[in-house]
Amino acid sequence: MxxxxxxxxxxxxxxxxxxxxxxxxxxxxxxxxxxxxxxxxxxxxxxxxxxxxxxxxxxxxxxxxxxxxxxxxxxxxxxxxxxxxxxxxxxxxxxxxxxxxxxxxxxxxxxxxxxxxxxxxxxxxxxxxxxxxxxxxxxxxxxxxxxxxxxxxxxxxxxxxxxxxxxxxxxxxxxxxxxxxxxxxxxxxxxxxxDPPHPDERKEKARLPLVPLPWLLGLMALFSMVPEGAVLDWGALYLRQELDASIALSGFGFAAFSLTMAIMRFAGDLVRDRLGGVKTLRICTLFAIAGMLLAAFAPDAETAIVGFALCGIGISNMVPIAFSAAGNIPGLKAGIGLSVVTTMGYSGMLVAPSAIGFVAEHIGFTVVFMALPVLLVVVLLFSNLARYADGISGGGH
The missing domain is CATH 1.20.1250.20 (MFS general substrate transporter like domains)
Structure with a gap:
């Protein structure tokens, strides 16, 4: 080694x-x-x-x-x-x-x-x-x-x-x-x-961490991934049913979201190295909130697609930052912190779409997209925890 x-x-x-x-x-x-x-x-x-x-x-x-x-x-x-x-x-x-x-x-x-x-x-x-x-x-x-x-x-x-x-x-x-x-x-x-573990770590029994930090980061990942799941699963239907988009146009909501997300993920590391985890997360979350609100209040499908594109810019780096922070929690092995945060995050992607579908059936997608920024505001309130993602650059915490 x-x-x-x-x-x-x-x-x-x-x-x-x-x-x-x-x-x-x-x-x-x-x-x-x-x-x-x-x-x-x-x-x-x-x-x-x-x-x-x-x-x-x-x-x-x-x-x-x-x-x-x-x-x-x-x-x-x-x-x-x-x-x-x-x-x-x-x-x-x-x-x-x-x-x-x-x-x-x-x-x-x-x-x-x-x-x-x-x-x-x-x-x-x-x-x-x-x-x-x-x-x-x-x-x-x-x-x-x-x-x-x-x-x-x-x-x-x-x-x-x-x-x-x-x-x-x-x-x-x-x-x-x-x-x-x-x-x-x-x-x-x-x-x-x-990346073999230390001998003393190997003897330690694997159990769920009792410290609150991984659970709070898990909540950040969850609240970042629920809006992502909403756009992926319901964006096209929202454009089609509530904003009268054509079938071709309704597919562009997810495409615009995916495209800006992929581009920003390739750029995200350079941005994060320059600005640090906390500032990057705050900027991303503000983009995501603005995008989601624009999509919710859009008078037409084209405006909503621009909203989804902005949302993709924002959400792109929120989850990677939460995952990096989870792997750098002081006194906790990377695997344990990450398993808590990834499990909580992905459970949002798995459970939320069906719940959103049920709610939207009764009150419509517009209200759902108006409510989702509330989750992103919670991420903004916890954004200071993103400082643990910077543990990588200084070699310590």
């Missing part, structure tokens, strides 16, 4: 290292597989003859898999380091897309979907923990660009998915997607940063 530490400090001025390339590829692979699943859902539902309600339950099974495996991954990272856990989770994830494609009945489909959600979630915690370790070794922020690679992977997976299914069929698509994911993992595998 001594030589590795020396190497890490020697390259801290470098912008791209092998470790950074590896963790970026892991984020790309994870996002790509999630993106590949989205266009398969209609065929999956048809093959297993699922009603809308049953499909909703199946998607909930995916979420339950994630929420079950994320804390387990956090505990294993505390014991074995993130490298081993991310390799194991990514390796186990590879065949699941094929399993989902070949599942002959509801029972095998549900098990496959639970495992898919589980290994996606476990890999998510581990790759975020590895990104924190790489940030520390490089002494520079990389978390935002890692999440940009996840967004890029999702965009490639979902963008090509429909075309490939039409050309190659569902099995051909699953085989090609699995092969590409295996290539991403194969290239990353030897370069993943090893």
């Amino acid at each position: 001594d030589t590795q530490t020396k190497m890490a400090s020697a390259v801290r001025t470098g912008f791209v290292t092998k470790n950074r390339a590896a963790v970026s590829l892991l984020f790309l692979m994870n996002g790509f597989l999630v993106g590949c699943w989205a266009p398969k859902i209609p065929e999956f539902a048809e093959r297993l003859q699922l009603s809308k309600f049953q499909l909703g339950l199946m998607i909930l099974v995916f979420g339950l898999g994630s929420l079950t495996m994320m804390p387990i991954a956090g505990a294993q990272i505390a014991r074995h380091g993130s490298r081993l856990v991310v390799q194991a989770a990514a390796f186990c994830l590879l065949p699941i897309l094929l399993a989902l494609t070949l599942a002959p009945n509801i029972a095998t489909g549900a098990v496959s979907l639970f495992l898919f959600g589980g290994f996606i979630g476990a890999m998510d915690v581990a790759m975020n923990a590895n990104a924190v370790a790489v940030e520390k070794s490089m002494r520079r922020a990389i978390m935002s660009s890692c999440h940009a690679f996840w967004s890029l992977g999702g965009l490639i997976g979902s963008g090509l998915g429909g075309l490939l299914i039409a050309k190659l069929g569902v099995l051909g698509h699953a085989e090609l997607a699995t092969l590409l994911a295996a290539i991403f993992l194969g290239v990353a595998w030897p370069m993943i940063l090893a």
